[in-house]
Amino acid sequence: xxxxxxRPATLEDALKLLRRKQPETRPLGGxxxxxxxxxxxxxxxxxxxxxxxxxxLHGKNLHIGATAxxxxxxxxxxxxxxxxxxxxxxxxxNLRQAxxxxxxxxxxxxxxxxxxxxxxxxxxxxxxxxxxxxxYGELLALPAENLRGKLIxxxxxxxxxxxxxxxxxxxxADLPIICIALGVWPSGRMRLAVGGFGAAPALALDGxxxxxxxxxxxxxxxxxxxxxxxxxYRREAGKALLQRATxxxxxxx
Numbered sequence: 510x511x512x513x514x515x516r517p518a519t520l521e522d523a524l525k526l527l528r529r530k531q532p533e534t535r536p537l538g539g540x541x542x543x544x545x546x547x548x549x550x551x552x553x554x555x556x557x558x559x560x561x562x563x564x565x566l567h568g569k570n571l572h573i574g575a576t577a578x579x580x581x582x583x584x585x586x587x588x589x590x591x592x593x594x595x596x597x598x599x600x601x602x603n604l605r606q607a608x609x610x611x612x613x614x615x616x617x618x619x620x621x622x623x624x625x626x627x628x629x630x631x632x633x634x635x636x637x638x639x640x641x642x643x644x645y646g647e648l649l650a651l652p653a654e655n656l657r658g659k660l661i662x663x664x665x666x667x668x669x670x671x672x673x674x675x676x677x678x679x680x681x682a683d684l685p686i687i688c689i690a691l692g693v694w695p696s697g698r699m700r701l702a703v704g705g706f707g708a709a710p711a712l713a714l715d716g717x718x719x720x721x722x723x724x725x726x727x728x729x730x731x732x733x734x735x736x737x738x739x740x741x742y743r744r745e746a747g748k749a750l751l752q753r754a755t756x757x758x759x760x761x762x
């Protein structure tokens with residue numbers, strides 16, 4: 510439940526509000542998370558006036574403003590086709606029009622296709638007030654603690670990275686039972702992110718080549734049982750998804 514609403518005109522004013530100890534104060538980007546029914550009482554800091562919604566290409570890197578919507582990112586012609594597929598899988602058109610990129614990353618659970626794709630791409634977050642840079646993987650480790658009194662202002666991804674996003678779901682409209690996102694850099698670096706279960710997508714491997722991909726995936730799925738699927742099912746499905754991903758990118762294991 511939102512008990513206070515603020516719409517600061519400057520980043521400094523927004524950070525001052527977010528540093529308050531009482532009441533609990535959270536940033537409001539698209540509003541899809543804070544507007545959800547909840548017994549918790551929070552103060553909302555609306556970020557609309559801070560102009561953090563720009564998306565711009567700088568060399569081979571895409572700089573994404575924190576309050577840019579998922580739909581705006583999807584409409585960016587330069588992004589990887591697999592990232593576009595993950596965004597479409599993440600939410601319906603109406604939700605994509607409202608949900609912000611930063612809010613979607615911070616609020617993601619393990620079944621988020623978008624979060625898995627951005628983890629595989631090693632998305633870098635710019636955080637104020639100290640121009641701090643943090644990887645999305647680092648944020649997932651302790652998101653609440655890492656962001657207390659701070660604000661994500663920009664997310665950066667490399668467009669040189671090839672990406673494959675593969676998943677299995679009960680229906681085309683459902684979130685995944687298991688999904689994998691495989692990022693491959695021109696240097697040969699590979700990052701394999703796994704989702705579809707748990708509190709957040711997880712990084713199975715960040716290595717120099719494809720050796721160890723299958724083993725890393727299997728290790729990640731040993732205890733991946735929940736109401737949506739068994740660990741055994743996910744292991745078998747994961748093998749097939751990984752094969753698809755490596756063939757798609759051209760690095761068959």
